[in-house]
Amino acid sequence: MSAEIICVGTELLLGDILNSNAYFLAQQLASLGIPHYYQTVVGDNPERLKQVIEIALQRSQILIFTGGLGPTPDDLTTEAIADFFGVPLLENPEIIEDIARKYAQRGRQMTPSNRKQALMPNGASILPNPGGTAPGIIWQPRPGLTILTFPGVPSEMQGMWQETAVPYLKSQGWGKEIIKSRMLRFWGIAESALAEKVAPFLNLPNPTVAPYAEFGEVRLRISARAESDSQALGLIEPVAQQLQQIAGLDYYGSDTDTLASVVGQLLQAEGETLSVAESCTGGGLGQMITSIAGSSSYFLGGVISYDNSVKISLLGVNPEDLSQFGAVSDVVATAMAVGVRSRLSTTWGLSITGIAGPGGGTDAKPVGLVYIGLAGPNNIGSSFKYQLGQTQERDSIRYASACNALDLLRRKLLTR
Amino acid sequence: MSAEIICVGTELLLGDILNSNAYFLAQQLASLGIPHYYQTVVGDNPERLKQVIEIALQRSQILIFTGGLGPTPDDLTTEAIADFFGVPLLENPEIIEDIARKYAQRGRQMTPSNRKQALMPNGASILPNPGGTAPGIIWQPRPGLTILTFPGVPSEMQGMWQETAVPYLKSQGWGKEIIKSRMLRFWGIAESALAEKVAPFLNLPNPTVAPYAEFGEVRLRISARAESDSQALGLIEPVAQQLQQIAGLDYYGSDTDTLASVVGQLLQAEGETLSVAESCTGGGLGQMITSIAGSSSYFLGGVISYDNSVKISLLGVNPEDLSQFGAVSDVVATAMAVGVRSRLSTTWGLSITGIAGPGGGTDAKPVGLVYIGLAGPNNIGSSFKYQLGQTQERDSIRYASACNALDLLRRKLLTR
Numbered sequence A, B: 001m002s003a004e005i006i007c008v009g010t011e012l013l014l015g016d017i018l019n020s021n022a023y024f025l026a027q028q029l030a031s032l033g034i035p036h037y038y039q040t041v042v043g044d045n046p047e048r049l050k051q052v053i054e055i056a057l058q059r060s061q062i063l064i065f066t067g068g069l070g071p072t073p074d075d076l077t078t079e080a081i082a083d084f085f086g087v088p089l090l091e092n093p094e095i096i097e098d099i100a101r102k103y104a105q106r107g108r109q110m111t112p113s114n115r116k117q118a119l120m121p122n123g124a125s126i127l128p129n130p131g132g133t134a135p136g137i138i139w140q141p142r143p144g145l146t147i148l149t150f151p152g153v154p155s156e157m158q159g160m161w162q163e164t165a166v167p168y169l170k171s172q173g174w175g176k177e178i179i180k181s182r183m184l185r186f187w188g189i190a191e192s193a194l195a196e197k198v199a200p201f202l203n204l205p206n207p208t209v210a211p212y213a214e215f216g217e218v219r220l221r222i223s224a225r226a227e228s229d230s231q232a233l234g235l236i237e238p239v240a241q242q243l244q245q246i247a248g249l250d251y252y253g254s255d256t257d258t259l260a261s262v263v264g265q266l267l268q269a270e271g272e273t274l275s276v277a278e279s280c281t282g283g284g285l286g287q288m289i290t291s292i293a294g295s296s297s298y299f300l301g302g303v304i305s306y307d308n309s310v311k312i313s314l315l316g317v318n319p320e321d322l323s324q325f326g327a328v329s330d331v332v333a334t335a336m337a338v339g340v341r342s343r344l345s346t347t348w349g350l351s352i353t354g355i356a357g358p359g360g361g362t363d364a365k366p367v368g369l370v371y372i373g374l375a376g377p378n379n380i381g382s383s384f385k386y387q388l389g390q391t392q393e394r395d396s397i398r399y400a401s402a403c404n405a406l407d408l409l410r411r412k413l414l415t416r
Helices: A020-032 A046-056 A077-084 A093-105 A112-118 A154-171 A191-197 A199-203 A229-250 A259-270 A284-290 A308-315 A319-325 A330-344 A394-415 B020-032 B046-056 B077-084 B093-105 B112-118 B154-171 B191-197 B199-203 B229-250 B259-270 B284-290 B308-315 B319-325 B330-344 B394-415
Strands: A003-008 A036-042 A062-066 A089-091 A119-121 A125-127 A136-142 A145-150 A178-187 A208-214 A217-226 A251-254 A274-278 A299-304 A348-354 A369-375 A381-387 B003-008 B036-042 B062-066 B089-091 B119-121 B125-127 B136-142 B145-150 B178-187 B208-214 B217-226 B251-254 B274-278 B299-304 B348-354 B369-375 B381-387
Touching (some): A003 A020, A003 A046, A020 A036, A020 A178, A036 A046, A046 A077, A046 B036, A077 A089, A077 A145, A089 A093, A112 A119, A125 A145, A145 A154, A178 A229, A191 A217, A199 A208, A217 A229, A259 A394, A274 A284, A284 A394, A284 B284, A299 A308, A299 A330, A308 A330, A308 B299, A308 B330, A319 A330, A330 A348, A330 A369, A330 B308, A348 A394, A369 A394, A381 A394, B003 B020, B003 B046, B020 B154, B020 B178, B036 B046, B046 B077, B077 B119, B089 B093, B112 B119, B119 B136, B145 B154, B178 B394, B191 B217, B199 B208, B199 B229, B217 B229, B229 B251, B229 B394, B259 B284, B274 B284, B284 B394, B308 B319, B308 B330, B319 B330, B330 B348, B330 B381, B348 B381, B381 B394
Parallel strands (some): A003 A036, A003 A062, A062 A145, A274 A299, A274 A348, B003 B062, B062 B145, B274 B348
Antiparallel strands (some): A036 B036, A089 A119, A178 A251, A208 A217, A299 B299, A369 A381, B178 B251, B208 B217, B369 B381
């Protein structure tokens, strides 16, 4: 028993729109525990659509269509489906009435092309569309095969899904089993290295554990199949704890946690405050920290010392150090952190200076070289050197620099 | 001759991520004029992937795969493809070397599981991945069938597509009739208002003009179908000029232009400099400005005055003004701009203070209320009031605030 999502629309093939309908339906099917192994996108072409149906019903028992229910000639999903199964289309008076009423409400006249939206395969039921004029259908053209159609407009499709499709699927005995997931988040370890550390877990049947990596962050997704939330959590919890233990400090949080939110919680717990001094990130670290609502309780602010003159005037960096060691150096990173901490009178001062590229790199100081400075309660500053990938984009070097700064502070707060 | 996009990844079936890769590739194929009638999504399952290949090669001649090239056991796209065509996988020493070098750059050890990423079907060529460790392949397993594989990480996939895949496809004679597009970018006008202003253009056959709106920015995409770039440009240019003229100052740039890049060009042209003072954006404005390589020639830095104490100590805002008018006020916004400009001795000082929410709003000062201050050569500061949507997310209010600040300066630089 599995479902297949079939999105109909030439605009998807032309890249005019993101396929957010497939994204929404995939999440919904997962949370209902309805297996779903394939998604297909096809244009507004009846022949190709029928070929797609032919393929889909050989491998799936629930076919979920989005798109092609509109009033215009290129909206042909319903016709193509009826034609494929050799069933005639009948005009449904209920729908005509509903469309006429909706147009009246908007002070408009129903147009002849709207009658097209009232055509349904003989034997299909209406999947009502409160939000728009185009209803969908719920149809079992043959035993063991269920067809659901939705318009392409995401808001209408989602409303119809929640209000009618979900209750229907449950009434049919589907969606009994649920899938619950937890995302564990890691920083400072490569996907391959983490995958090796937790190798045995990657073959678990239930819950399953799958690694992902993006923008320097590595994630492990724990997914449990069960009959209740509590049962699923009971499967997830022990595995999550073991994985966290194995990863140690490289694990920083789960689900909606971010490095910024975790650092914020640690500071708040101690009633401590933070300030930042940024060169190559130009404000990106501060923005990351203040993306957390309530960050004003521990984040006072900072200095964007993009130009050396600002490092001197607002952070008190020694001009000789700048000329002797350069702006991207251990000495300057430390001085920036100490400077911003004392000027803003915070518990912690965090600084970033580096070469984000694409220009400005040398053999001695290549693109991706970043120093992160940290000054703490004892007012002793220290700095840490990072060499990020020289081939990385300017943006990803800047992003990774800010994340590494937060991660550095996080580890310090956890291990002092 | 048509292409098919096959996205491999259980995370797509679980609804963990939007399929932005299919979106990008669809746009690219359209712009190359390569027909594309089907997209398929399948999970990390070799048997199903092979079934998908079997179906695809009956209807498409170019198969474009994304995802499943990583180092972990569930990354199996390459193996499945080779296995389907009964061709052995060979370890490619070039790739091993490349991966080892990239790891060394990041001060990391290459792990055994990375060797997996160096396996290629016998006879396939490397599709280099400058941004990551996982390369793709370009392979003609049989006459008239071309296979391209990419990793799932969008930034890597897009780089590989632009640098290697596009030149390869053109060298093979595909993409003869080309579609060329230009994206015109607007700020400070609603999509509906702009659409009405340019209504007649929205029905043009060639070039076509289509409106888009995202994150407060409105765009008009002009797409021309022609046999050569110059012919397409000849169709686009006059339409672009008329649209820009109609939109006036609301038009700010095209294609890869951003508000930050446009402001940067205007400052550079005059040899002027800029500094920022940020409260609710917490560094987001500085980050936006410094996202432009070379911004150091006009951007000196700024102050993240998230806490009022910093507004006083580093920007010289009058404490009485803060208590009398509040941090989110015309007076304070102006003082912040004047303060940062004089302390950093820049031509312009730009400031933002507002209520990003979700908390902190009052009837008098609701969430979304933002003041943007500007101080210029005459050292006279002024401030402008914005009421952004109260229902908007914290992030989008912060983003729109930074964009509005840049747009304000842009209009000032163009009209002084």
